[in-house]
Amino acid sequence: MRNLKIIMTGGGSAGHVTPNLALIPGLKRLGYEVEYIGTENGIEKKIICDENIKYNIISSGKLRRYFDLKNFSDPFKVLKGVFEALKIIRKEKPNIVFSKGGFVSVPVVIGAYLNRVPVIIHESDITPGLANKISIPFATKVCVTFPESLKHIKGNKAILTGTPIREELFKGSKIKGKLICAFEEEKPILMIIGGSLGSKIINDTVREMLDKLLIKYNIIHICGKGNIANNLLEIKRYKQFEYVKDELTHLMAAADIFISRAGANVIFELLALKKPSVLIPLSAKASRGDQILNAESFRKSGFSEVIQEEELNPNVLYNKLNYVFENKSLFMEKINKSSSNNGVENVLKVIQDCTK
Template sequence: MSEKTIVLTGGGTAGHVSLNEAIIPSLQAEGYTVHYIGSHHGIEKELITDSFPEVPYHSISSGKLRRYFSLKNFTDPFKVLAGIGQAFSIIKKVKPSIVFSKGGFVSVPVVIAAKLLNIPVVIHESDVTPGLANKLAQPFASHIFTVFKETLKYIPANKATCTGSVVREQLFKGSKMRGLKLCQFESKKPVLLVMGGSLGSVVLNDAIRSNLPELLKDYNVIHLCGKGNVDSSLLELKGYKQFEYVTSELPDLINAADFVVSRAGSNSIFEFLALKKPMLLIPLSSAKSRGDQILNAKLFKNQGFAEVLEEENLTKQTFLESLQTLIQNKESILEAMAKAERPKTPKEMVNLILKYEK
């Protein structure tokens, strides 16, 4: 099989990297040399270089595209221009047959550079409404894949396909027993997994820790609290296990969970759905975001996959009440999840992407 090359890009949060992580092994199995273009210090650099040391990682300048006033809005366009030039040089040297973008600010220079070099670009949008980076990149894309059918109305019909979700195969290989052993839980109480995203969530962390005396009466709690957010005063608390961030351990921890409390990032909630984990979603508020997580959470609630508690309504009491509602509705949630559409495998997603290569 003749060797071909593909460039992947995406970063800023783990959600803009996880699909790329999932498809790299399938691309390699198809005989592709994979290169990754990301930012100098973003989470994507750590995730890719740690998990795939054989994949060349190229760093470029990346400006943040803000929706609010900031003096950096006047300087960051120059970083984007520099990033385009850097990405242009990398892509010209690497000579990929296609570029695949998962989004995030760092992807914009890469997509523009690829278009300038007449390299096909495929974009993946996992939220209900396209993020700002993907909106800017749309005109330069050969095709755009979406997770939600509702997203298609925001994208030109001649270049859009809804594929549904793509879930990493290793998540299905997790072990409940390994997860429980990792946490050193001694009792057989149900396990509550709390995830605030790759950067952590102060709101979720506070909600969990303020309710620990009540929660630990009925649950063992796994808390993925984000880097730098471990509370050292709670390290010896039985039934409560904190992690800053996990990678290889995540499949075991999710499989050990009976219920999940989480933000509402698209990648994570589809993984919980695929693994049939009833979830309480606390989406990032519209005051702190463009509202994409709120839309994700509402769609999951409407389909019967989750309970939702808006961040603005989050208190110590409402958290416990919403969690109790989740427990009460466990069976109906599991029934709805059993009827959900099967997620795409990484190999199936790779086959779709490669249809557009040069």
């Protein structure tokens, strides 16, 4: 088997890193040596270093769609990052670069292009984020998750692959999940995921209606760093976590129904695990609206119910949740008919086809 090398990049949030992790075992199986380029302080550094992958550091400025004084200085950080990435790629001589997006990816993609190294980009959402919009002209191919995305990518570069999902996600144990939470009563399990940083509005809404929810459900609540409610720690059927890594697969296997944000990675994980959900997409006031489009696609497909953040209150959430639970068979029928599957093999094929 010939020696191959791939440099991966992506960061700023866990959603720009975890699909890369899903690809790494397959890449190694195919004979690729894997390295990573990220920032010094990005969330990607700890995640990748924990996997014992060689991690190269560059500078990068944040890309913003709104006015900020840092908009005047950050382009220079991006430019510095391009030169640093150019140097790393020239030294490491990868056969291909794979980018998952986020602001750190822009200098890496440009650095690869200037070194004449093929670049594959993966876009999780229906419409490309700002970093990927900038990077797409320098890419060889763009892997997309939603069929609706194909029309947003010009130049015949887009390939529908689905999103890569970590293999270990399918190895969770329902029994272990229940043991972790020490649930004593046999009730349906509701799991709440507010994104990698948690969601204050979802946390507050759930806790406001907690007594009502506990009549019907055991509850697993991943609430984000610093968001544990200490006054609720003694409630046996309400298990709070700031963040979960190794035990997440077991907790997700144990859950019967989900309340979640609508980031592409998490909702396709729920689809792959065949879990119905109520999705609460991040408001357009706090984002570019990608989660709203993701959630609407899942609603139209019959996989989820959706509540817009501006309409969220305990009554609306309780009614939507009950509707999904009481009509679970209808949602499962749509989920089971879905043609979406784990995108790992599809993305690996694109990488192999484009490897220099």
